[in-house]
Amino acid sequence: MIGIAGAGAFGTALAIALASGGREVRLWGRDPDLAQRRDSARLPGMVLPEGVRVVENVSNLVESTVVLLTLPMQQLRPFLASEGQPLLNSDLVACCKGIDLTTLKGPAAVMREAGASGQLGMLTGPSFAFDIARGLPTALTLASTGNRAEAMQTVLSTQSLRLYRTDDVVGAELGGALKNVIAIAAGVVCGAGLGDSARAALITRGYAEMQRLALALGARAETLAGLSGLGDLILTCTSTQSRNFAHGMALGAGTPVAQATVEGVATARAAVRLAETLGIEMPVAAMVARLVADEIGVAEAVRQLMSRPLKQEQE
Structure with missing residues (x-):
């Protein structure tokens, strides 16, 4: 099972792509109506497949094999200090692109300083949410130095979403x-x-x-x-x-x-x-x-x- 924290355009697109590839996905976001609507204002015309379960609490993602953090970079540190606390023992992959304004650190350092103790990774590369959601061919980089990086690469790849691995986080x-x-x-x-x-x-x-x-x-x-x-x-x-x-x-x-x-x-x-x-x-x-x-x-x-x-x- 894959957990996704953040139901914006990119998080929703990944949920659609991974569920369409046969994965069980749990998606958490701050929009309380998402579970009933099954669609996203950020991705007009796209509907969540049956394999995506929308959850109300971040703690519902704890049992996931890996949790994707699809939040804007400047929200990552505050999230991990508050709602994201239950996830700190999970394997986490940040999907945000930026440098934290307060610490001048990247996502991996922000996760470590927040107390994350599982395997950490970074998912990045040339991609638009609509392309991923529509199942168009997309190649991304998964950066991680942990011993489960190859397993993460496998579970997050589908026929339309190809991940390349690097240890240069x-x-x-x-x-x-x-x-x-x-x-x-x-x-x-x-x-x-x-x-x-x-x-x-x-x-x-x-x-x-x-x-x-x-x-x-x-x-x-x-x-x-x-x-x-x-x-x-x-x-x-x-x-x-x-x-x-x-x-x-x-x-x-x-x-x-x-x-x-x-x-x-x-x-x-x-x-x-x-x-x-x-x-x-x-x-x-x-x-x-x-x-x-x-x-x-x-x-x-x-x-x-x-x-x-x-x-x-x-x-």
Whole structure:
């Protein structure tokens, strides 16, 4: 049995995909009407299959083989300190992409510091909730250093959901977190009408920033070049299905931004703070942090980026 804590778009999509693949799934969310409706406002037109049992209490997930935590990154630490306490002895896999603003830590460290004692993992990679829910082919990265990682990989894979395994948890976490920041920047470029050449340059230089910070924190370069880094970066910088990209487009065009969770907003602030402690330059992330805080306009951000000192590319 698989437990899922968080019935937003991604958690609901995973529940549908795993149950459709023959798994028994228990799904917990804060919407008390989900059990009666069997559908989600986040995934219009999708209905929970019979294999998904919606539960009222988080404690109902304790008996699961593994529990997926499909909560926004900034909610993970408060959740584990309150409702999530019964899960701390379970095998946990975080599905959030970001850096905690308070601790500047990734999901694995947040789970450990909360007292989690089971096997810990991170599920990340290029994926949209609708694609997963519809059973479209999707490949993700499962990052874990525990001895049950292969068993987790098997139980969470289906015919349409293929998981690749890595023990580079830091690389997988930072790839998934930082690509959201670059996706906002790519959206700004498109929204401001700066052209495809500018977007390509922005994505490439943003990827260099992702590598600089991740490698400084012990990640492996090949992880950043895989699904959890480059793969996810390509997806979120090229599709309006990405909330981060869409948020950036609105900023670039000067139109109202949607009222939805955009992980890259908080992650930009956290990444810049983290980079400063390590003495690492992240000009794209810094500009995103200032743009989302309304401290600078698009025209000035572009001017500052384009007027930076000339240098070797691999620096």
